[in-house]
Amino acid sequence: MRDVARNLLWPFAAVAILMAFNALRDPAFLHLRLVDGRLTGAMIDVLNQGAPVMLLALGMSLVIGTGGIDLSVGAIMAVAGAAAAAMLHSGASSASAVGAALAVGAAAGLWNGSLVALLGIPPIVATLIFMVAGRGVAQLITDGEIITIAPDAAILAIGRGSLFGVPLPVLTALSAAGALAALARLTSLGLFIEGVGGNEEASRYAGLSVRSIRIAAYSIMGLLAALAGLIDAADIAAADANNCGLYLELDAILAVVIGGTALTGGRFSIAGSLLGAVLIQTLSTTILRADFGGRSVPVELNLIIKAAVVLALCLVQSGEWRRLCRPIRSAAA
Amino acid sequence: MADALVEMRGIVKTYPGVVALDGVDFTLGAGEIHALVGENGAGKSTLIRILTGAEQPDRGRIRLSGREIRPRRPAEAQRLGVAAVYQEINLAPDLSIAENLLLGREPRAPLGWIRWGEMRRRARRILGDMGLEAEVATPLRHCSIAVRQMIAVARAVDQKAKVLVLDEPTSSLDAAETSRLFDLMRRLRGLGLGILFITHFLEQVYAVSDRITILRGGRRVGSHAARDLSRLALVSAMLGKAAPEAAAARPRTRPVDSGAPARLVARRVFRRRVVQPFDLTLRSGEVLGFAGLLGSGRTEIARLLFGVDARDGGTLSVNGKTVQHHSPRRAIRCGMALAPEDRRAAGLVPHLSVRDNILLALHASRGWLRRLPRRRQHALAERFVRSLSIATPDLSRPVAQLSGGNQQKVILARWLLMEPTILLLDEPTRGIDIGAKDQIESLVGDLRARGMAIIFISGELEEVARVSDRVLVLRDRSVAGELAGADLRLSSIMERIAGSGGGDGGA
Numbered sequence: 001m002r003d004v005a006r007n008l009l010w011p012f013a014a015v016a017i018l019m020a021f022n023a024l025r026d027p028a029f030l031h032l033r034l035v036d037g038r039l040t041g042a043m044i045d046v047l048n049q050g051a052p053v054m055l056l057a058l059g060m061s062l063v064i065g066t067g068g069i070d071l072s073v074g075a076i077m078a079v080a081g082a083a084a085a086a087m088l089h090s091g092a093s094s095a096s097a098v099g100a101a102l103a104v105g106a107a108a109g110l111w112n113g114s115l116v117a118l119l120g121i122p123p124i125v126a127t128l129i130f131m132v133a134g135r136g137v138a139q140l141i142t143d144g145e146i147i148t149i150a151p152d153a154a155i156l157a158i159g160r161g162s163l164f165g166v167p168l169p170v171l172t173a174l175s176a177a178g179a180l181a182a183l184a185r186l187t188s189l190g191l192f193i194e195g196v197g198g199n200e201e202a203s204r205y206a207g208l209s210v211r212s213i214r215i216a217a218y219s220i221m222g223l224l225a226a227l228a229g230l231i232d233a234a235d236i237a238a239a240d241a242n243n244c245g246l247y248l249e250l251d252a253i254l255a256v257v258i259g260g261t262a263l264t265g266g267r268f269s270i271a272g273s274l275l276g277a278v279l280i281q282t283l284s285t286t287i288l289r290a291d292f293g294g295r296s297v298p299v300e301l302n303l304i305i306k307a308a309v310v311l312a313l314c315l316v317q318s319g320e321w322r323r324l325c326r327p328i329r330s331a332a333a
Numbered sequence: 334m335a336d337a338l339v340e341m342r343g344i345v346k347t348y349p350g351v352v353a354l355d356g357v358d359f360t361l362g363a364g365e366i367h368a369l370v371g372e373n374g375a376g377k378s379t380l381i382r383i384l385t386g387a388e389q390p391d392r393g394r395i396r397l398s399g400r401e402i403r404p405r406r407p408a409e410a411q412r413l414g415v416a417a418v419y420q421e422i423n424l425a426p427d428l429s430i431a432e433n434l435l436l437g438r439e440p441r442a443p444l445g446w447i448r449w450g451e452m453r454r455r456a457r458r459i460l461g462d463m464g465l466e467a468e469v470a471t472p473l474r475h476c477s478i479a480v481r482q483m484i485a486v487a488r489a490v491d492q493k494a495k496v497l498v499l500d501e502p503t504s505s506l507d508a509a510e511t512s513r514l515f516d517l518m519r520r521l522r523g524l525g526l527g528i529l530f531i532t533h534f535l536e537q538v539y540a541v542s543d544r545i546t547i548l549r550g551g552r553r554v555g556s557h558a559a560r561d562l563s564r565l566a567l568v569s570a571m572l573g574k575a576a577p578e579a580a581a582a583r584p585r586t587r588p589v590d591s592g593a594p595a596r597l598v599a600r601r602v603f604r605r606r607v608v609q610p611f612d613l614t615l616r617s618g619e620v621l622g623f624a625g626l627l628g629s630g631r632t633e634i635a636r637l638l639f640g641v642d643a644r645d646g647g648t649l650s651v652n653g654k655t656v657q658h659h660s661p662r663r664a665i666r667c668g669m670a671l672a673p674e675d676r677r678a679a680g681l682v683p684h685l686s687v688r689d690n691i692l693l694a695l696h697a698s699r700g701w702l703r704r705l706p707r708r709r710q711h712a713l714a715e716r717f718v719r720s721l722s723i724a725t726p727d728l729s730r731p732v733a734q735l736s737g738g739n740q741q742k743v744i745l746a747r748w749l750l751m752e753p754t755i756l757l758l759d760e761p762t763r764g765i766d767i768g769a770k771d772q773i774e775s776l777v778g779d780l781r782a783r784g785m786a787i788i789f790i791s792g793e794l795e796e797v798a799r800v801s802d803r804v805l806v807l808r809d810r811s812v813a814g815e816l817a818g819a820d821l822r823l824s825s826i827m828e829r830i831a832g833s834g835g836g837d838g839g840a
Binding site: 186187188189191192194195198199201202203204205206207208209266267 | 639641661662665666671673678679680681682683684685689693694696697698699700701702703704747
């Protein structure tokens with residue numbers, strides 16, 4: 001527990017600093033208001049826009065916990081969104097469209113997991129296959145066009161609706177986090193994932209079914225990515241096979257790393273990954289809102305600033321870097 | 334020896350906390366195949382690493398053809414004429430045989446182009462000189478390990494090697510491949526090379542070597558012409574025990590009850606290149622020991638029985654049921670447990686807690702949904718920590734922080750709480766202190782008394798003889814005999830391990 005708390009300290013501090021920075025520039029940043037029974041405010045926007053990455057980061061922490069990685073989550077989002085939109089387009093109900101999207105996501109995860117667990121393909125290669133092929137599949141489904149969703153479709157609530165004043169994407173991400181935390185703590189799945197990631201050979205000797213555990217992790221990941229894809233499609237009321245979830249796999253991996261989960265596997269932290277995702281979104285929002293002498297930050301700079309902050313966070317968490325800094329610090333003292 | 338090719342004198346090498354070599358002398362003659370033997374930790378690897386420049390000695394001198402050398406890197410040693418072929422062969426699998434043979438020395442045309450035709454011709458000549466037959470354009474990936482090994486040897490020889498170090502070259506070869514390699518070695522001996530040969534297989538030591546040097550605990554215990562050294566004397570020297578010819582038979586505490594139910598029966602079980610077909614019957618309430626040198630197949634048999642490796646043939650029945658597709662998961666379900674030889678690689682999940690490591694197999698057998706309540710987990714782990722007196726400040730401590738003996742006890746606890754009917758212990762006392770060792774030995778006695786069927790594997794022969802009711806002696810990947818009752822003595826075990834040239838075996 002102490003480990004987790006220490007790992008969460010820096011990302012937590014970074015989020016707090018960013019919030020303070022925003023609040024100082026514009027006190028309205030912290031304001032929360034109820035408009036038409038719905039909470040609004042910049043901080044709610046951060047959570048709302050960050051929901052897809054939060055979902056991805058949650059699943060990614062399980063996959064990374066087994067010692068793997070999933071590069072295909074952005075593509076799974078696109079396929080899931082395309083599947084839902086295509087279903088609606090052909091007259092299906094919103095419920096069945098959601099069901100289809102989730103099924104497609106789980107199937108994609110199953111595929112990834114099988115390549116890794118049954119065929120022994122390295123995770124980075126196995127999921128790269130779907131990362132590329134998945135977008136192709138999505139384009140096939142949408143015929144290469146952007147399928148729009150009718151403005152009165154019930155499915156749009158997933159991206160735009162709210163419950164008790166809280167936007168549904170935020171609720172979805174938080175419930176998924178709660179469900180995963182329960183899965184990890186109330187069942188043995190968390191232990192099995194850490195066992196497989198920590199020492200696959202020993203886990204096999206202890207009678208764990210290493211293959212099923214791997215497949216389960218990728219399948220859960222696929223399901224969560226499909227959920228993220230639904231939120232994205234419902235938010236913009238369209239399925240865009242080319243741009244839905246583009247590069248989000250990288251944000252998700254970053255979120256997990258920022259949250260203190262080692263890429264070497266054997267450990268994961270649900271809370272950490274959630275916090276990491278929030279940090280990434282806070283950072284993006286901060287950069288977008290910041291302006292220098294009336295001009296907003298150009299997009300190119302946005303990415304560079306983001307990279308710098310992420311690098312800084314990774315450095316403070318790296319044991320090697322701390323060791324490197326120690327002689328400097330003691331020399332300064 | 335008139336023309337000593339390599340002379341190593343007073344070689345000392347220490348690592349933090351260990352003296353790996355303590356003043357070792359070693360002499361290799363030209364035109365000689367010299368076997369270097371010793372158990373784990375004897376210092377064989379360190380000695381060859383020093384000879385091949387991978388390590389520098391703390392003290393001592395090395396002379397090559399009378400000239401003092403101090404290789405700082407393997408490449409430097411190679412230039413001087415000392416080449417090594419290691420177990421993991423350092424070749425490029427995607428290049429052809431010819432490219433591998435001449436890597437870095439390709440024949441060049443004036444513009445720096447490689448002259449492929451010339452390269453193939455040269456490669457063919459090299460192979461011809463060695464008496465090897467292979468198509469030089471074949472990618473190495475498609476060659477057997479034996480051929481790769483011989484290519485590596487051929488390359489070394491073609492680079493004007495005078496001394497060839499072969500570190501366990503036969504460990505993954507079958508009998509035919511091994512004899513081809515031996516032919517090549519004899520051929521090279523005829524060309525005047527000095528060959529230093531490391532193997533765990535005694536048969537091979539005698540099949541091909543002219544001289545044998547024995548290391549034990551970082552010292553040289555002897556250096557003899559192969560024909561003057563009996564197998565029994567060799568085994569005694571390796572293990573550091575005078576062959577106790579007259580040792581009295583130790584009375585068995587209990588006679589083996591041949592009416593007790595058979596827990597584990599193996600018939601003609603084998604795995605190609607790993608274990609020759611063997612038979613085995615393990616009964617309730619007995620301890621069956623496996624005795625043999627390193628690499629004799631003792632760990633490999635345990636892995637086959639537990640389903641870690643698949644068998645290539647033979648039948649196996651566990652508690653009366655025939656087992657087809659075997660895996661650790663199934664073995665556990667049938668009531669088996671294996672505490673593996675390599676705790677770090679196959680036993681512990683290092684950064685999981687002591688509690689999670691103890692409960693790992695139980696959790697695995699219950700499946701992910703039926704998690705034990707936290708309090709019950711704690712109580713179970715606590716009980717075994719206490720009964721095995723595992724020294725840990727608390728149950729949530731990462732197991733990696735425990736000492737070796739306590740780690741071993743964590744693994745024992747993991748299996749004992751599963752209440753297996755068949756327990757396989759592979760080197761349960763290796764690398765742990767005397768106190769923990771005694772505890773584990775007496776624990777084995779208690780478990781036997783309670784009717785458990787136990788296989789006890791140890792490189793320490795006295796321990797095997799002390800703990801076991803019956804002993805299977807393993808030699809060169811096959812079962813060389815079984816000893817029980819009055820025959821079960823250290824001396825008879827050693828004779829069986831030594832095999833044919835070892836005097837009259839058994840009692």
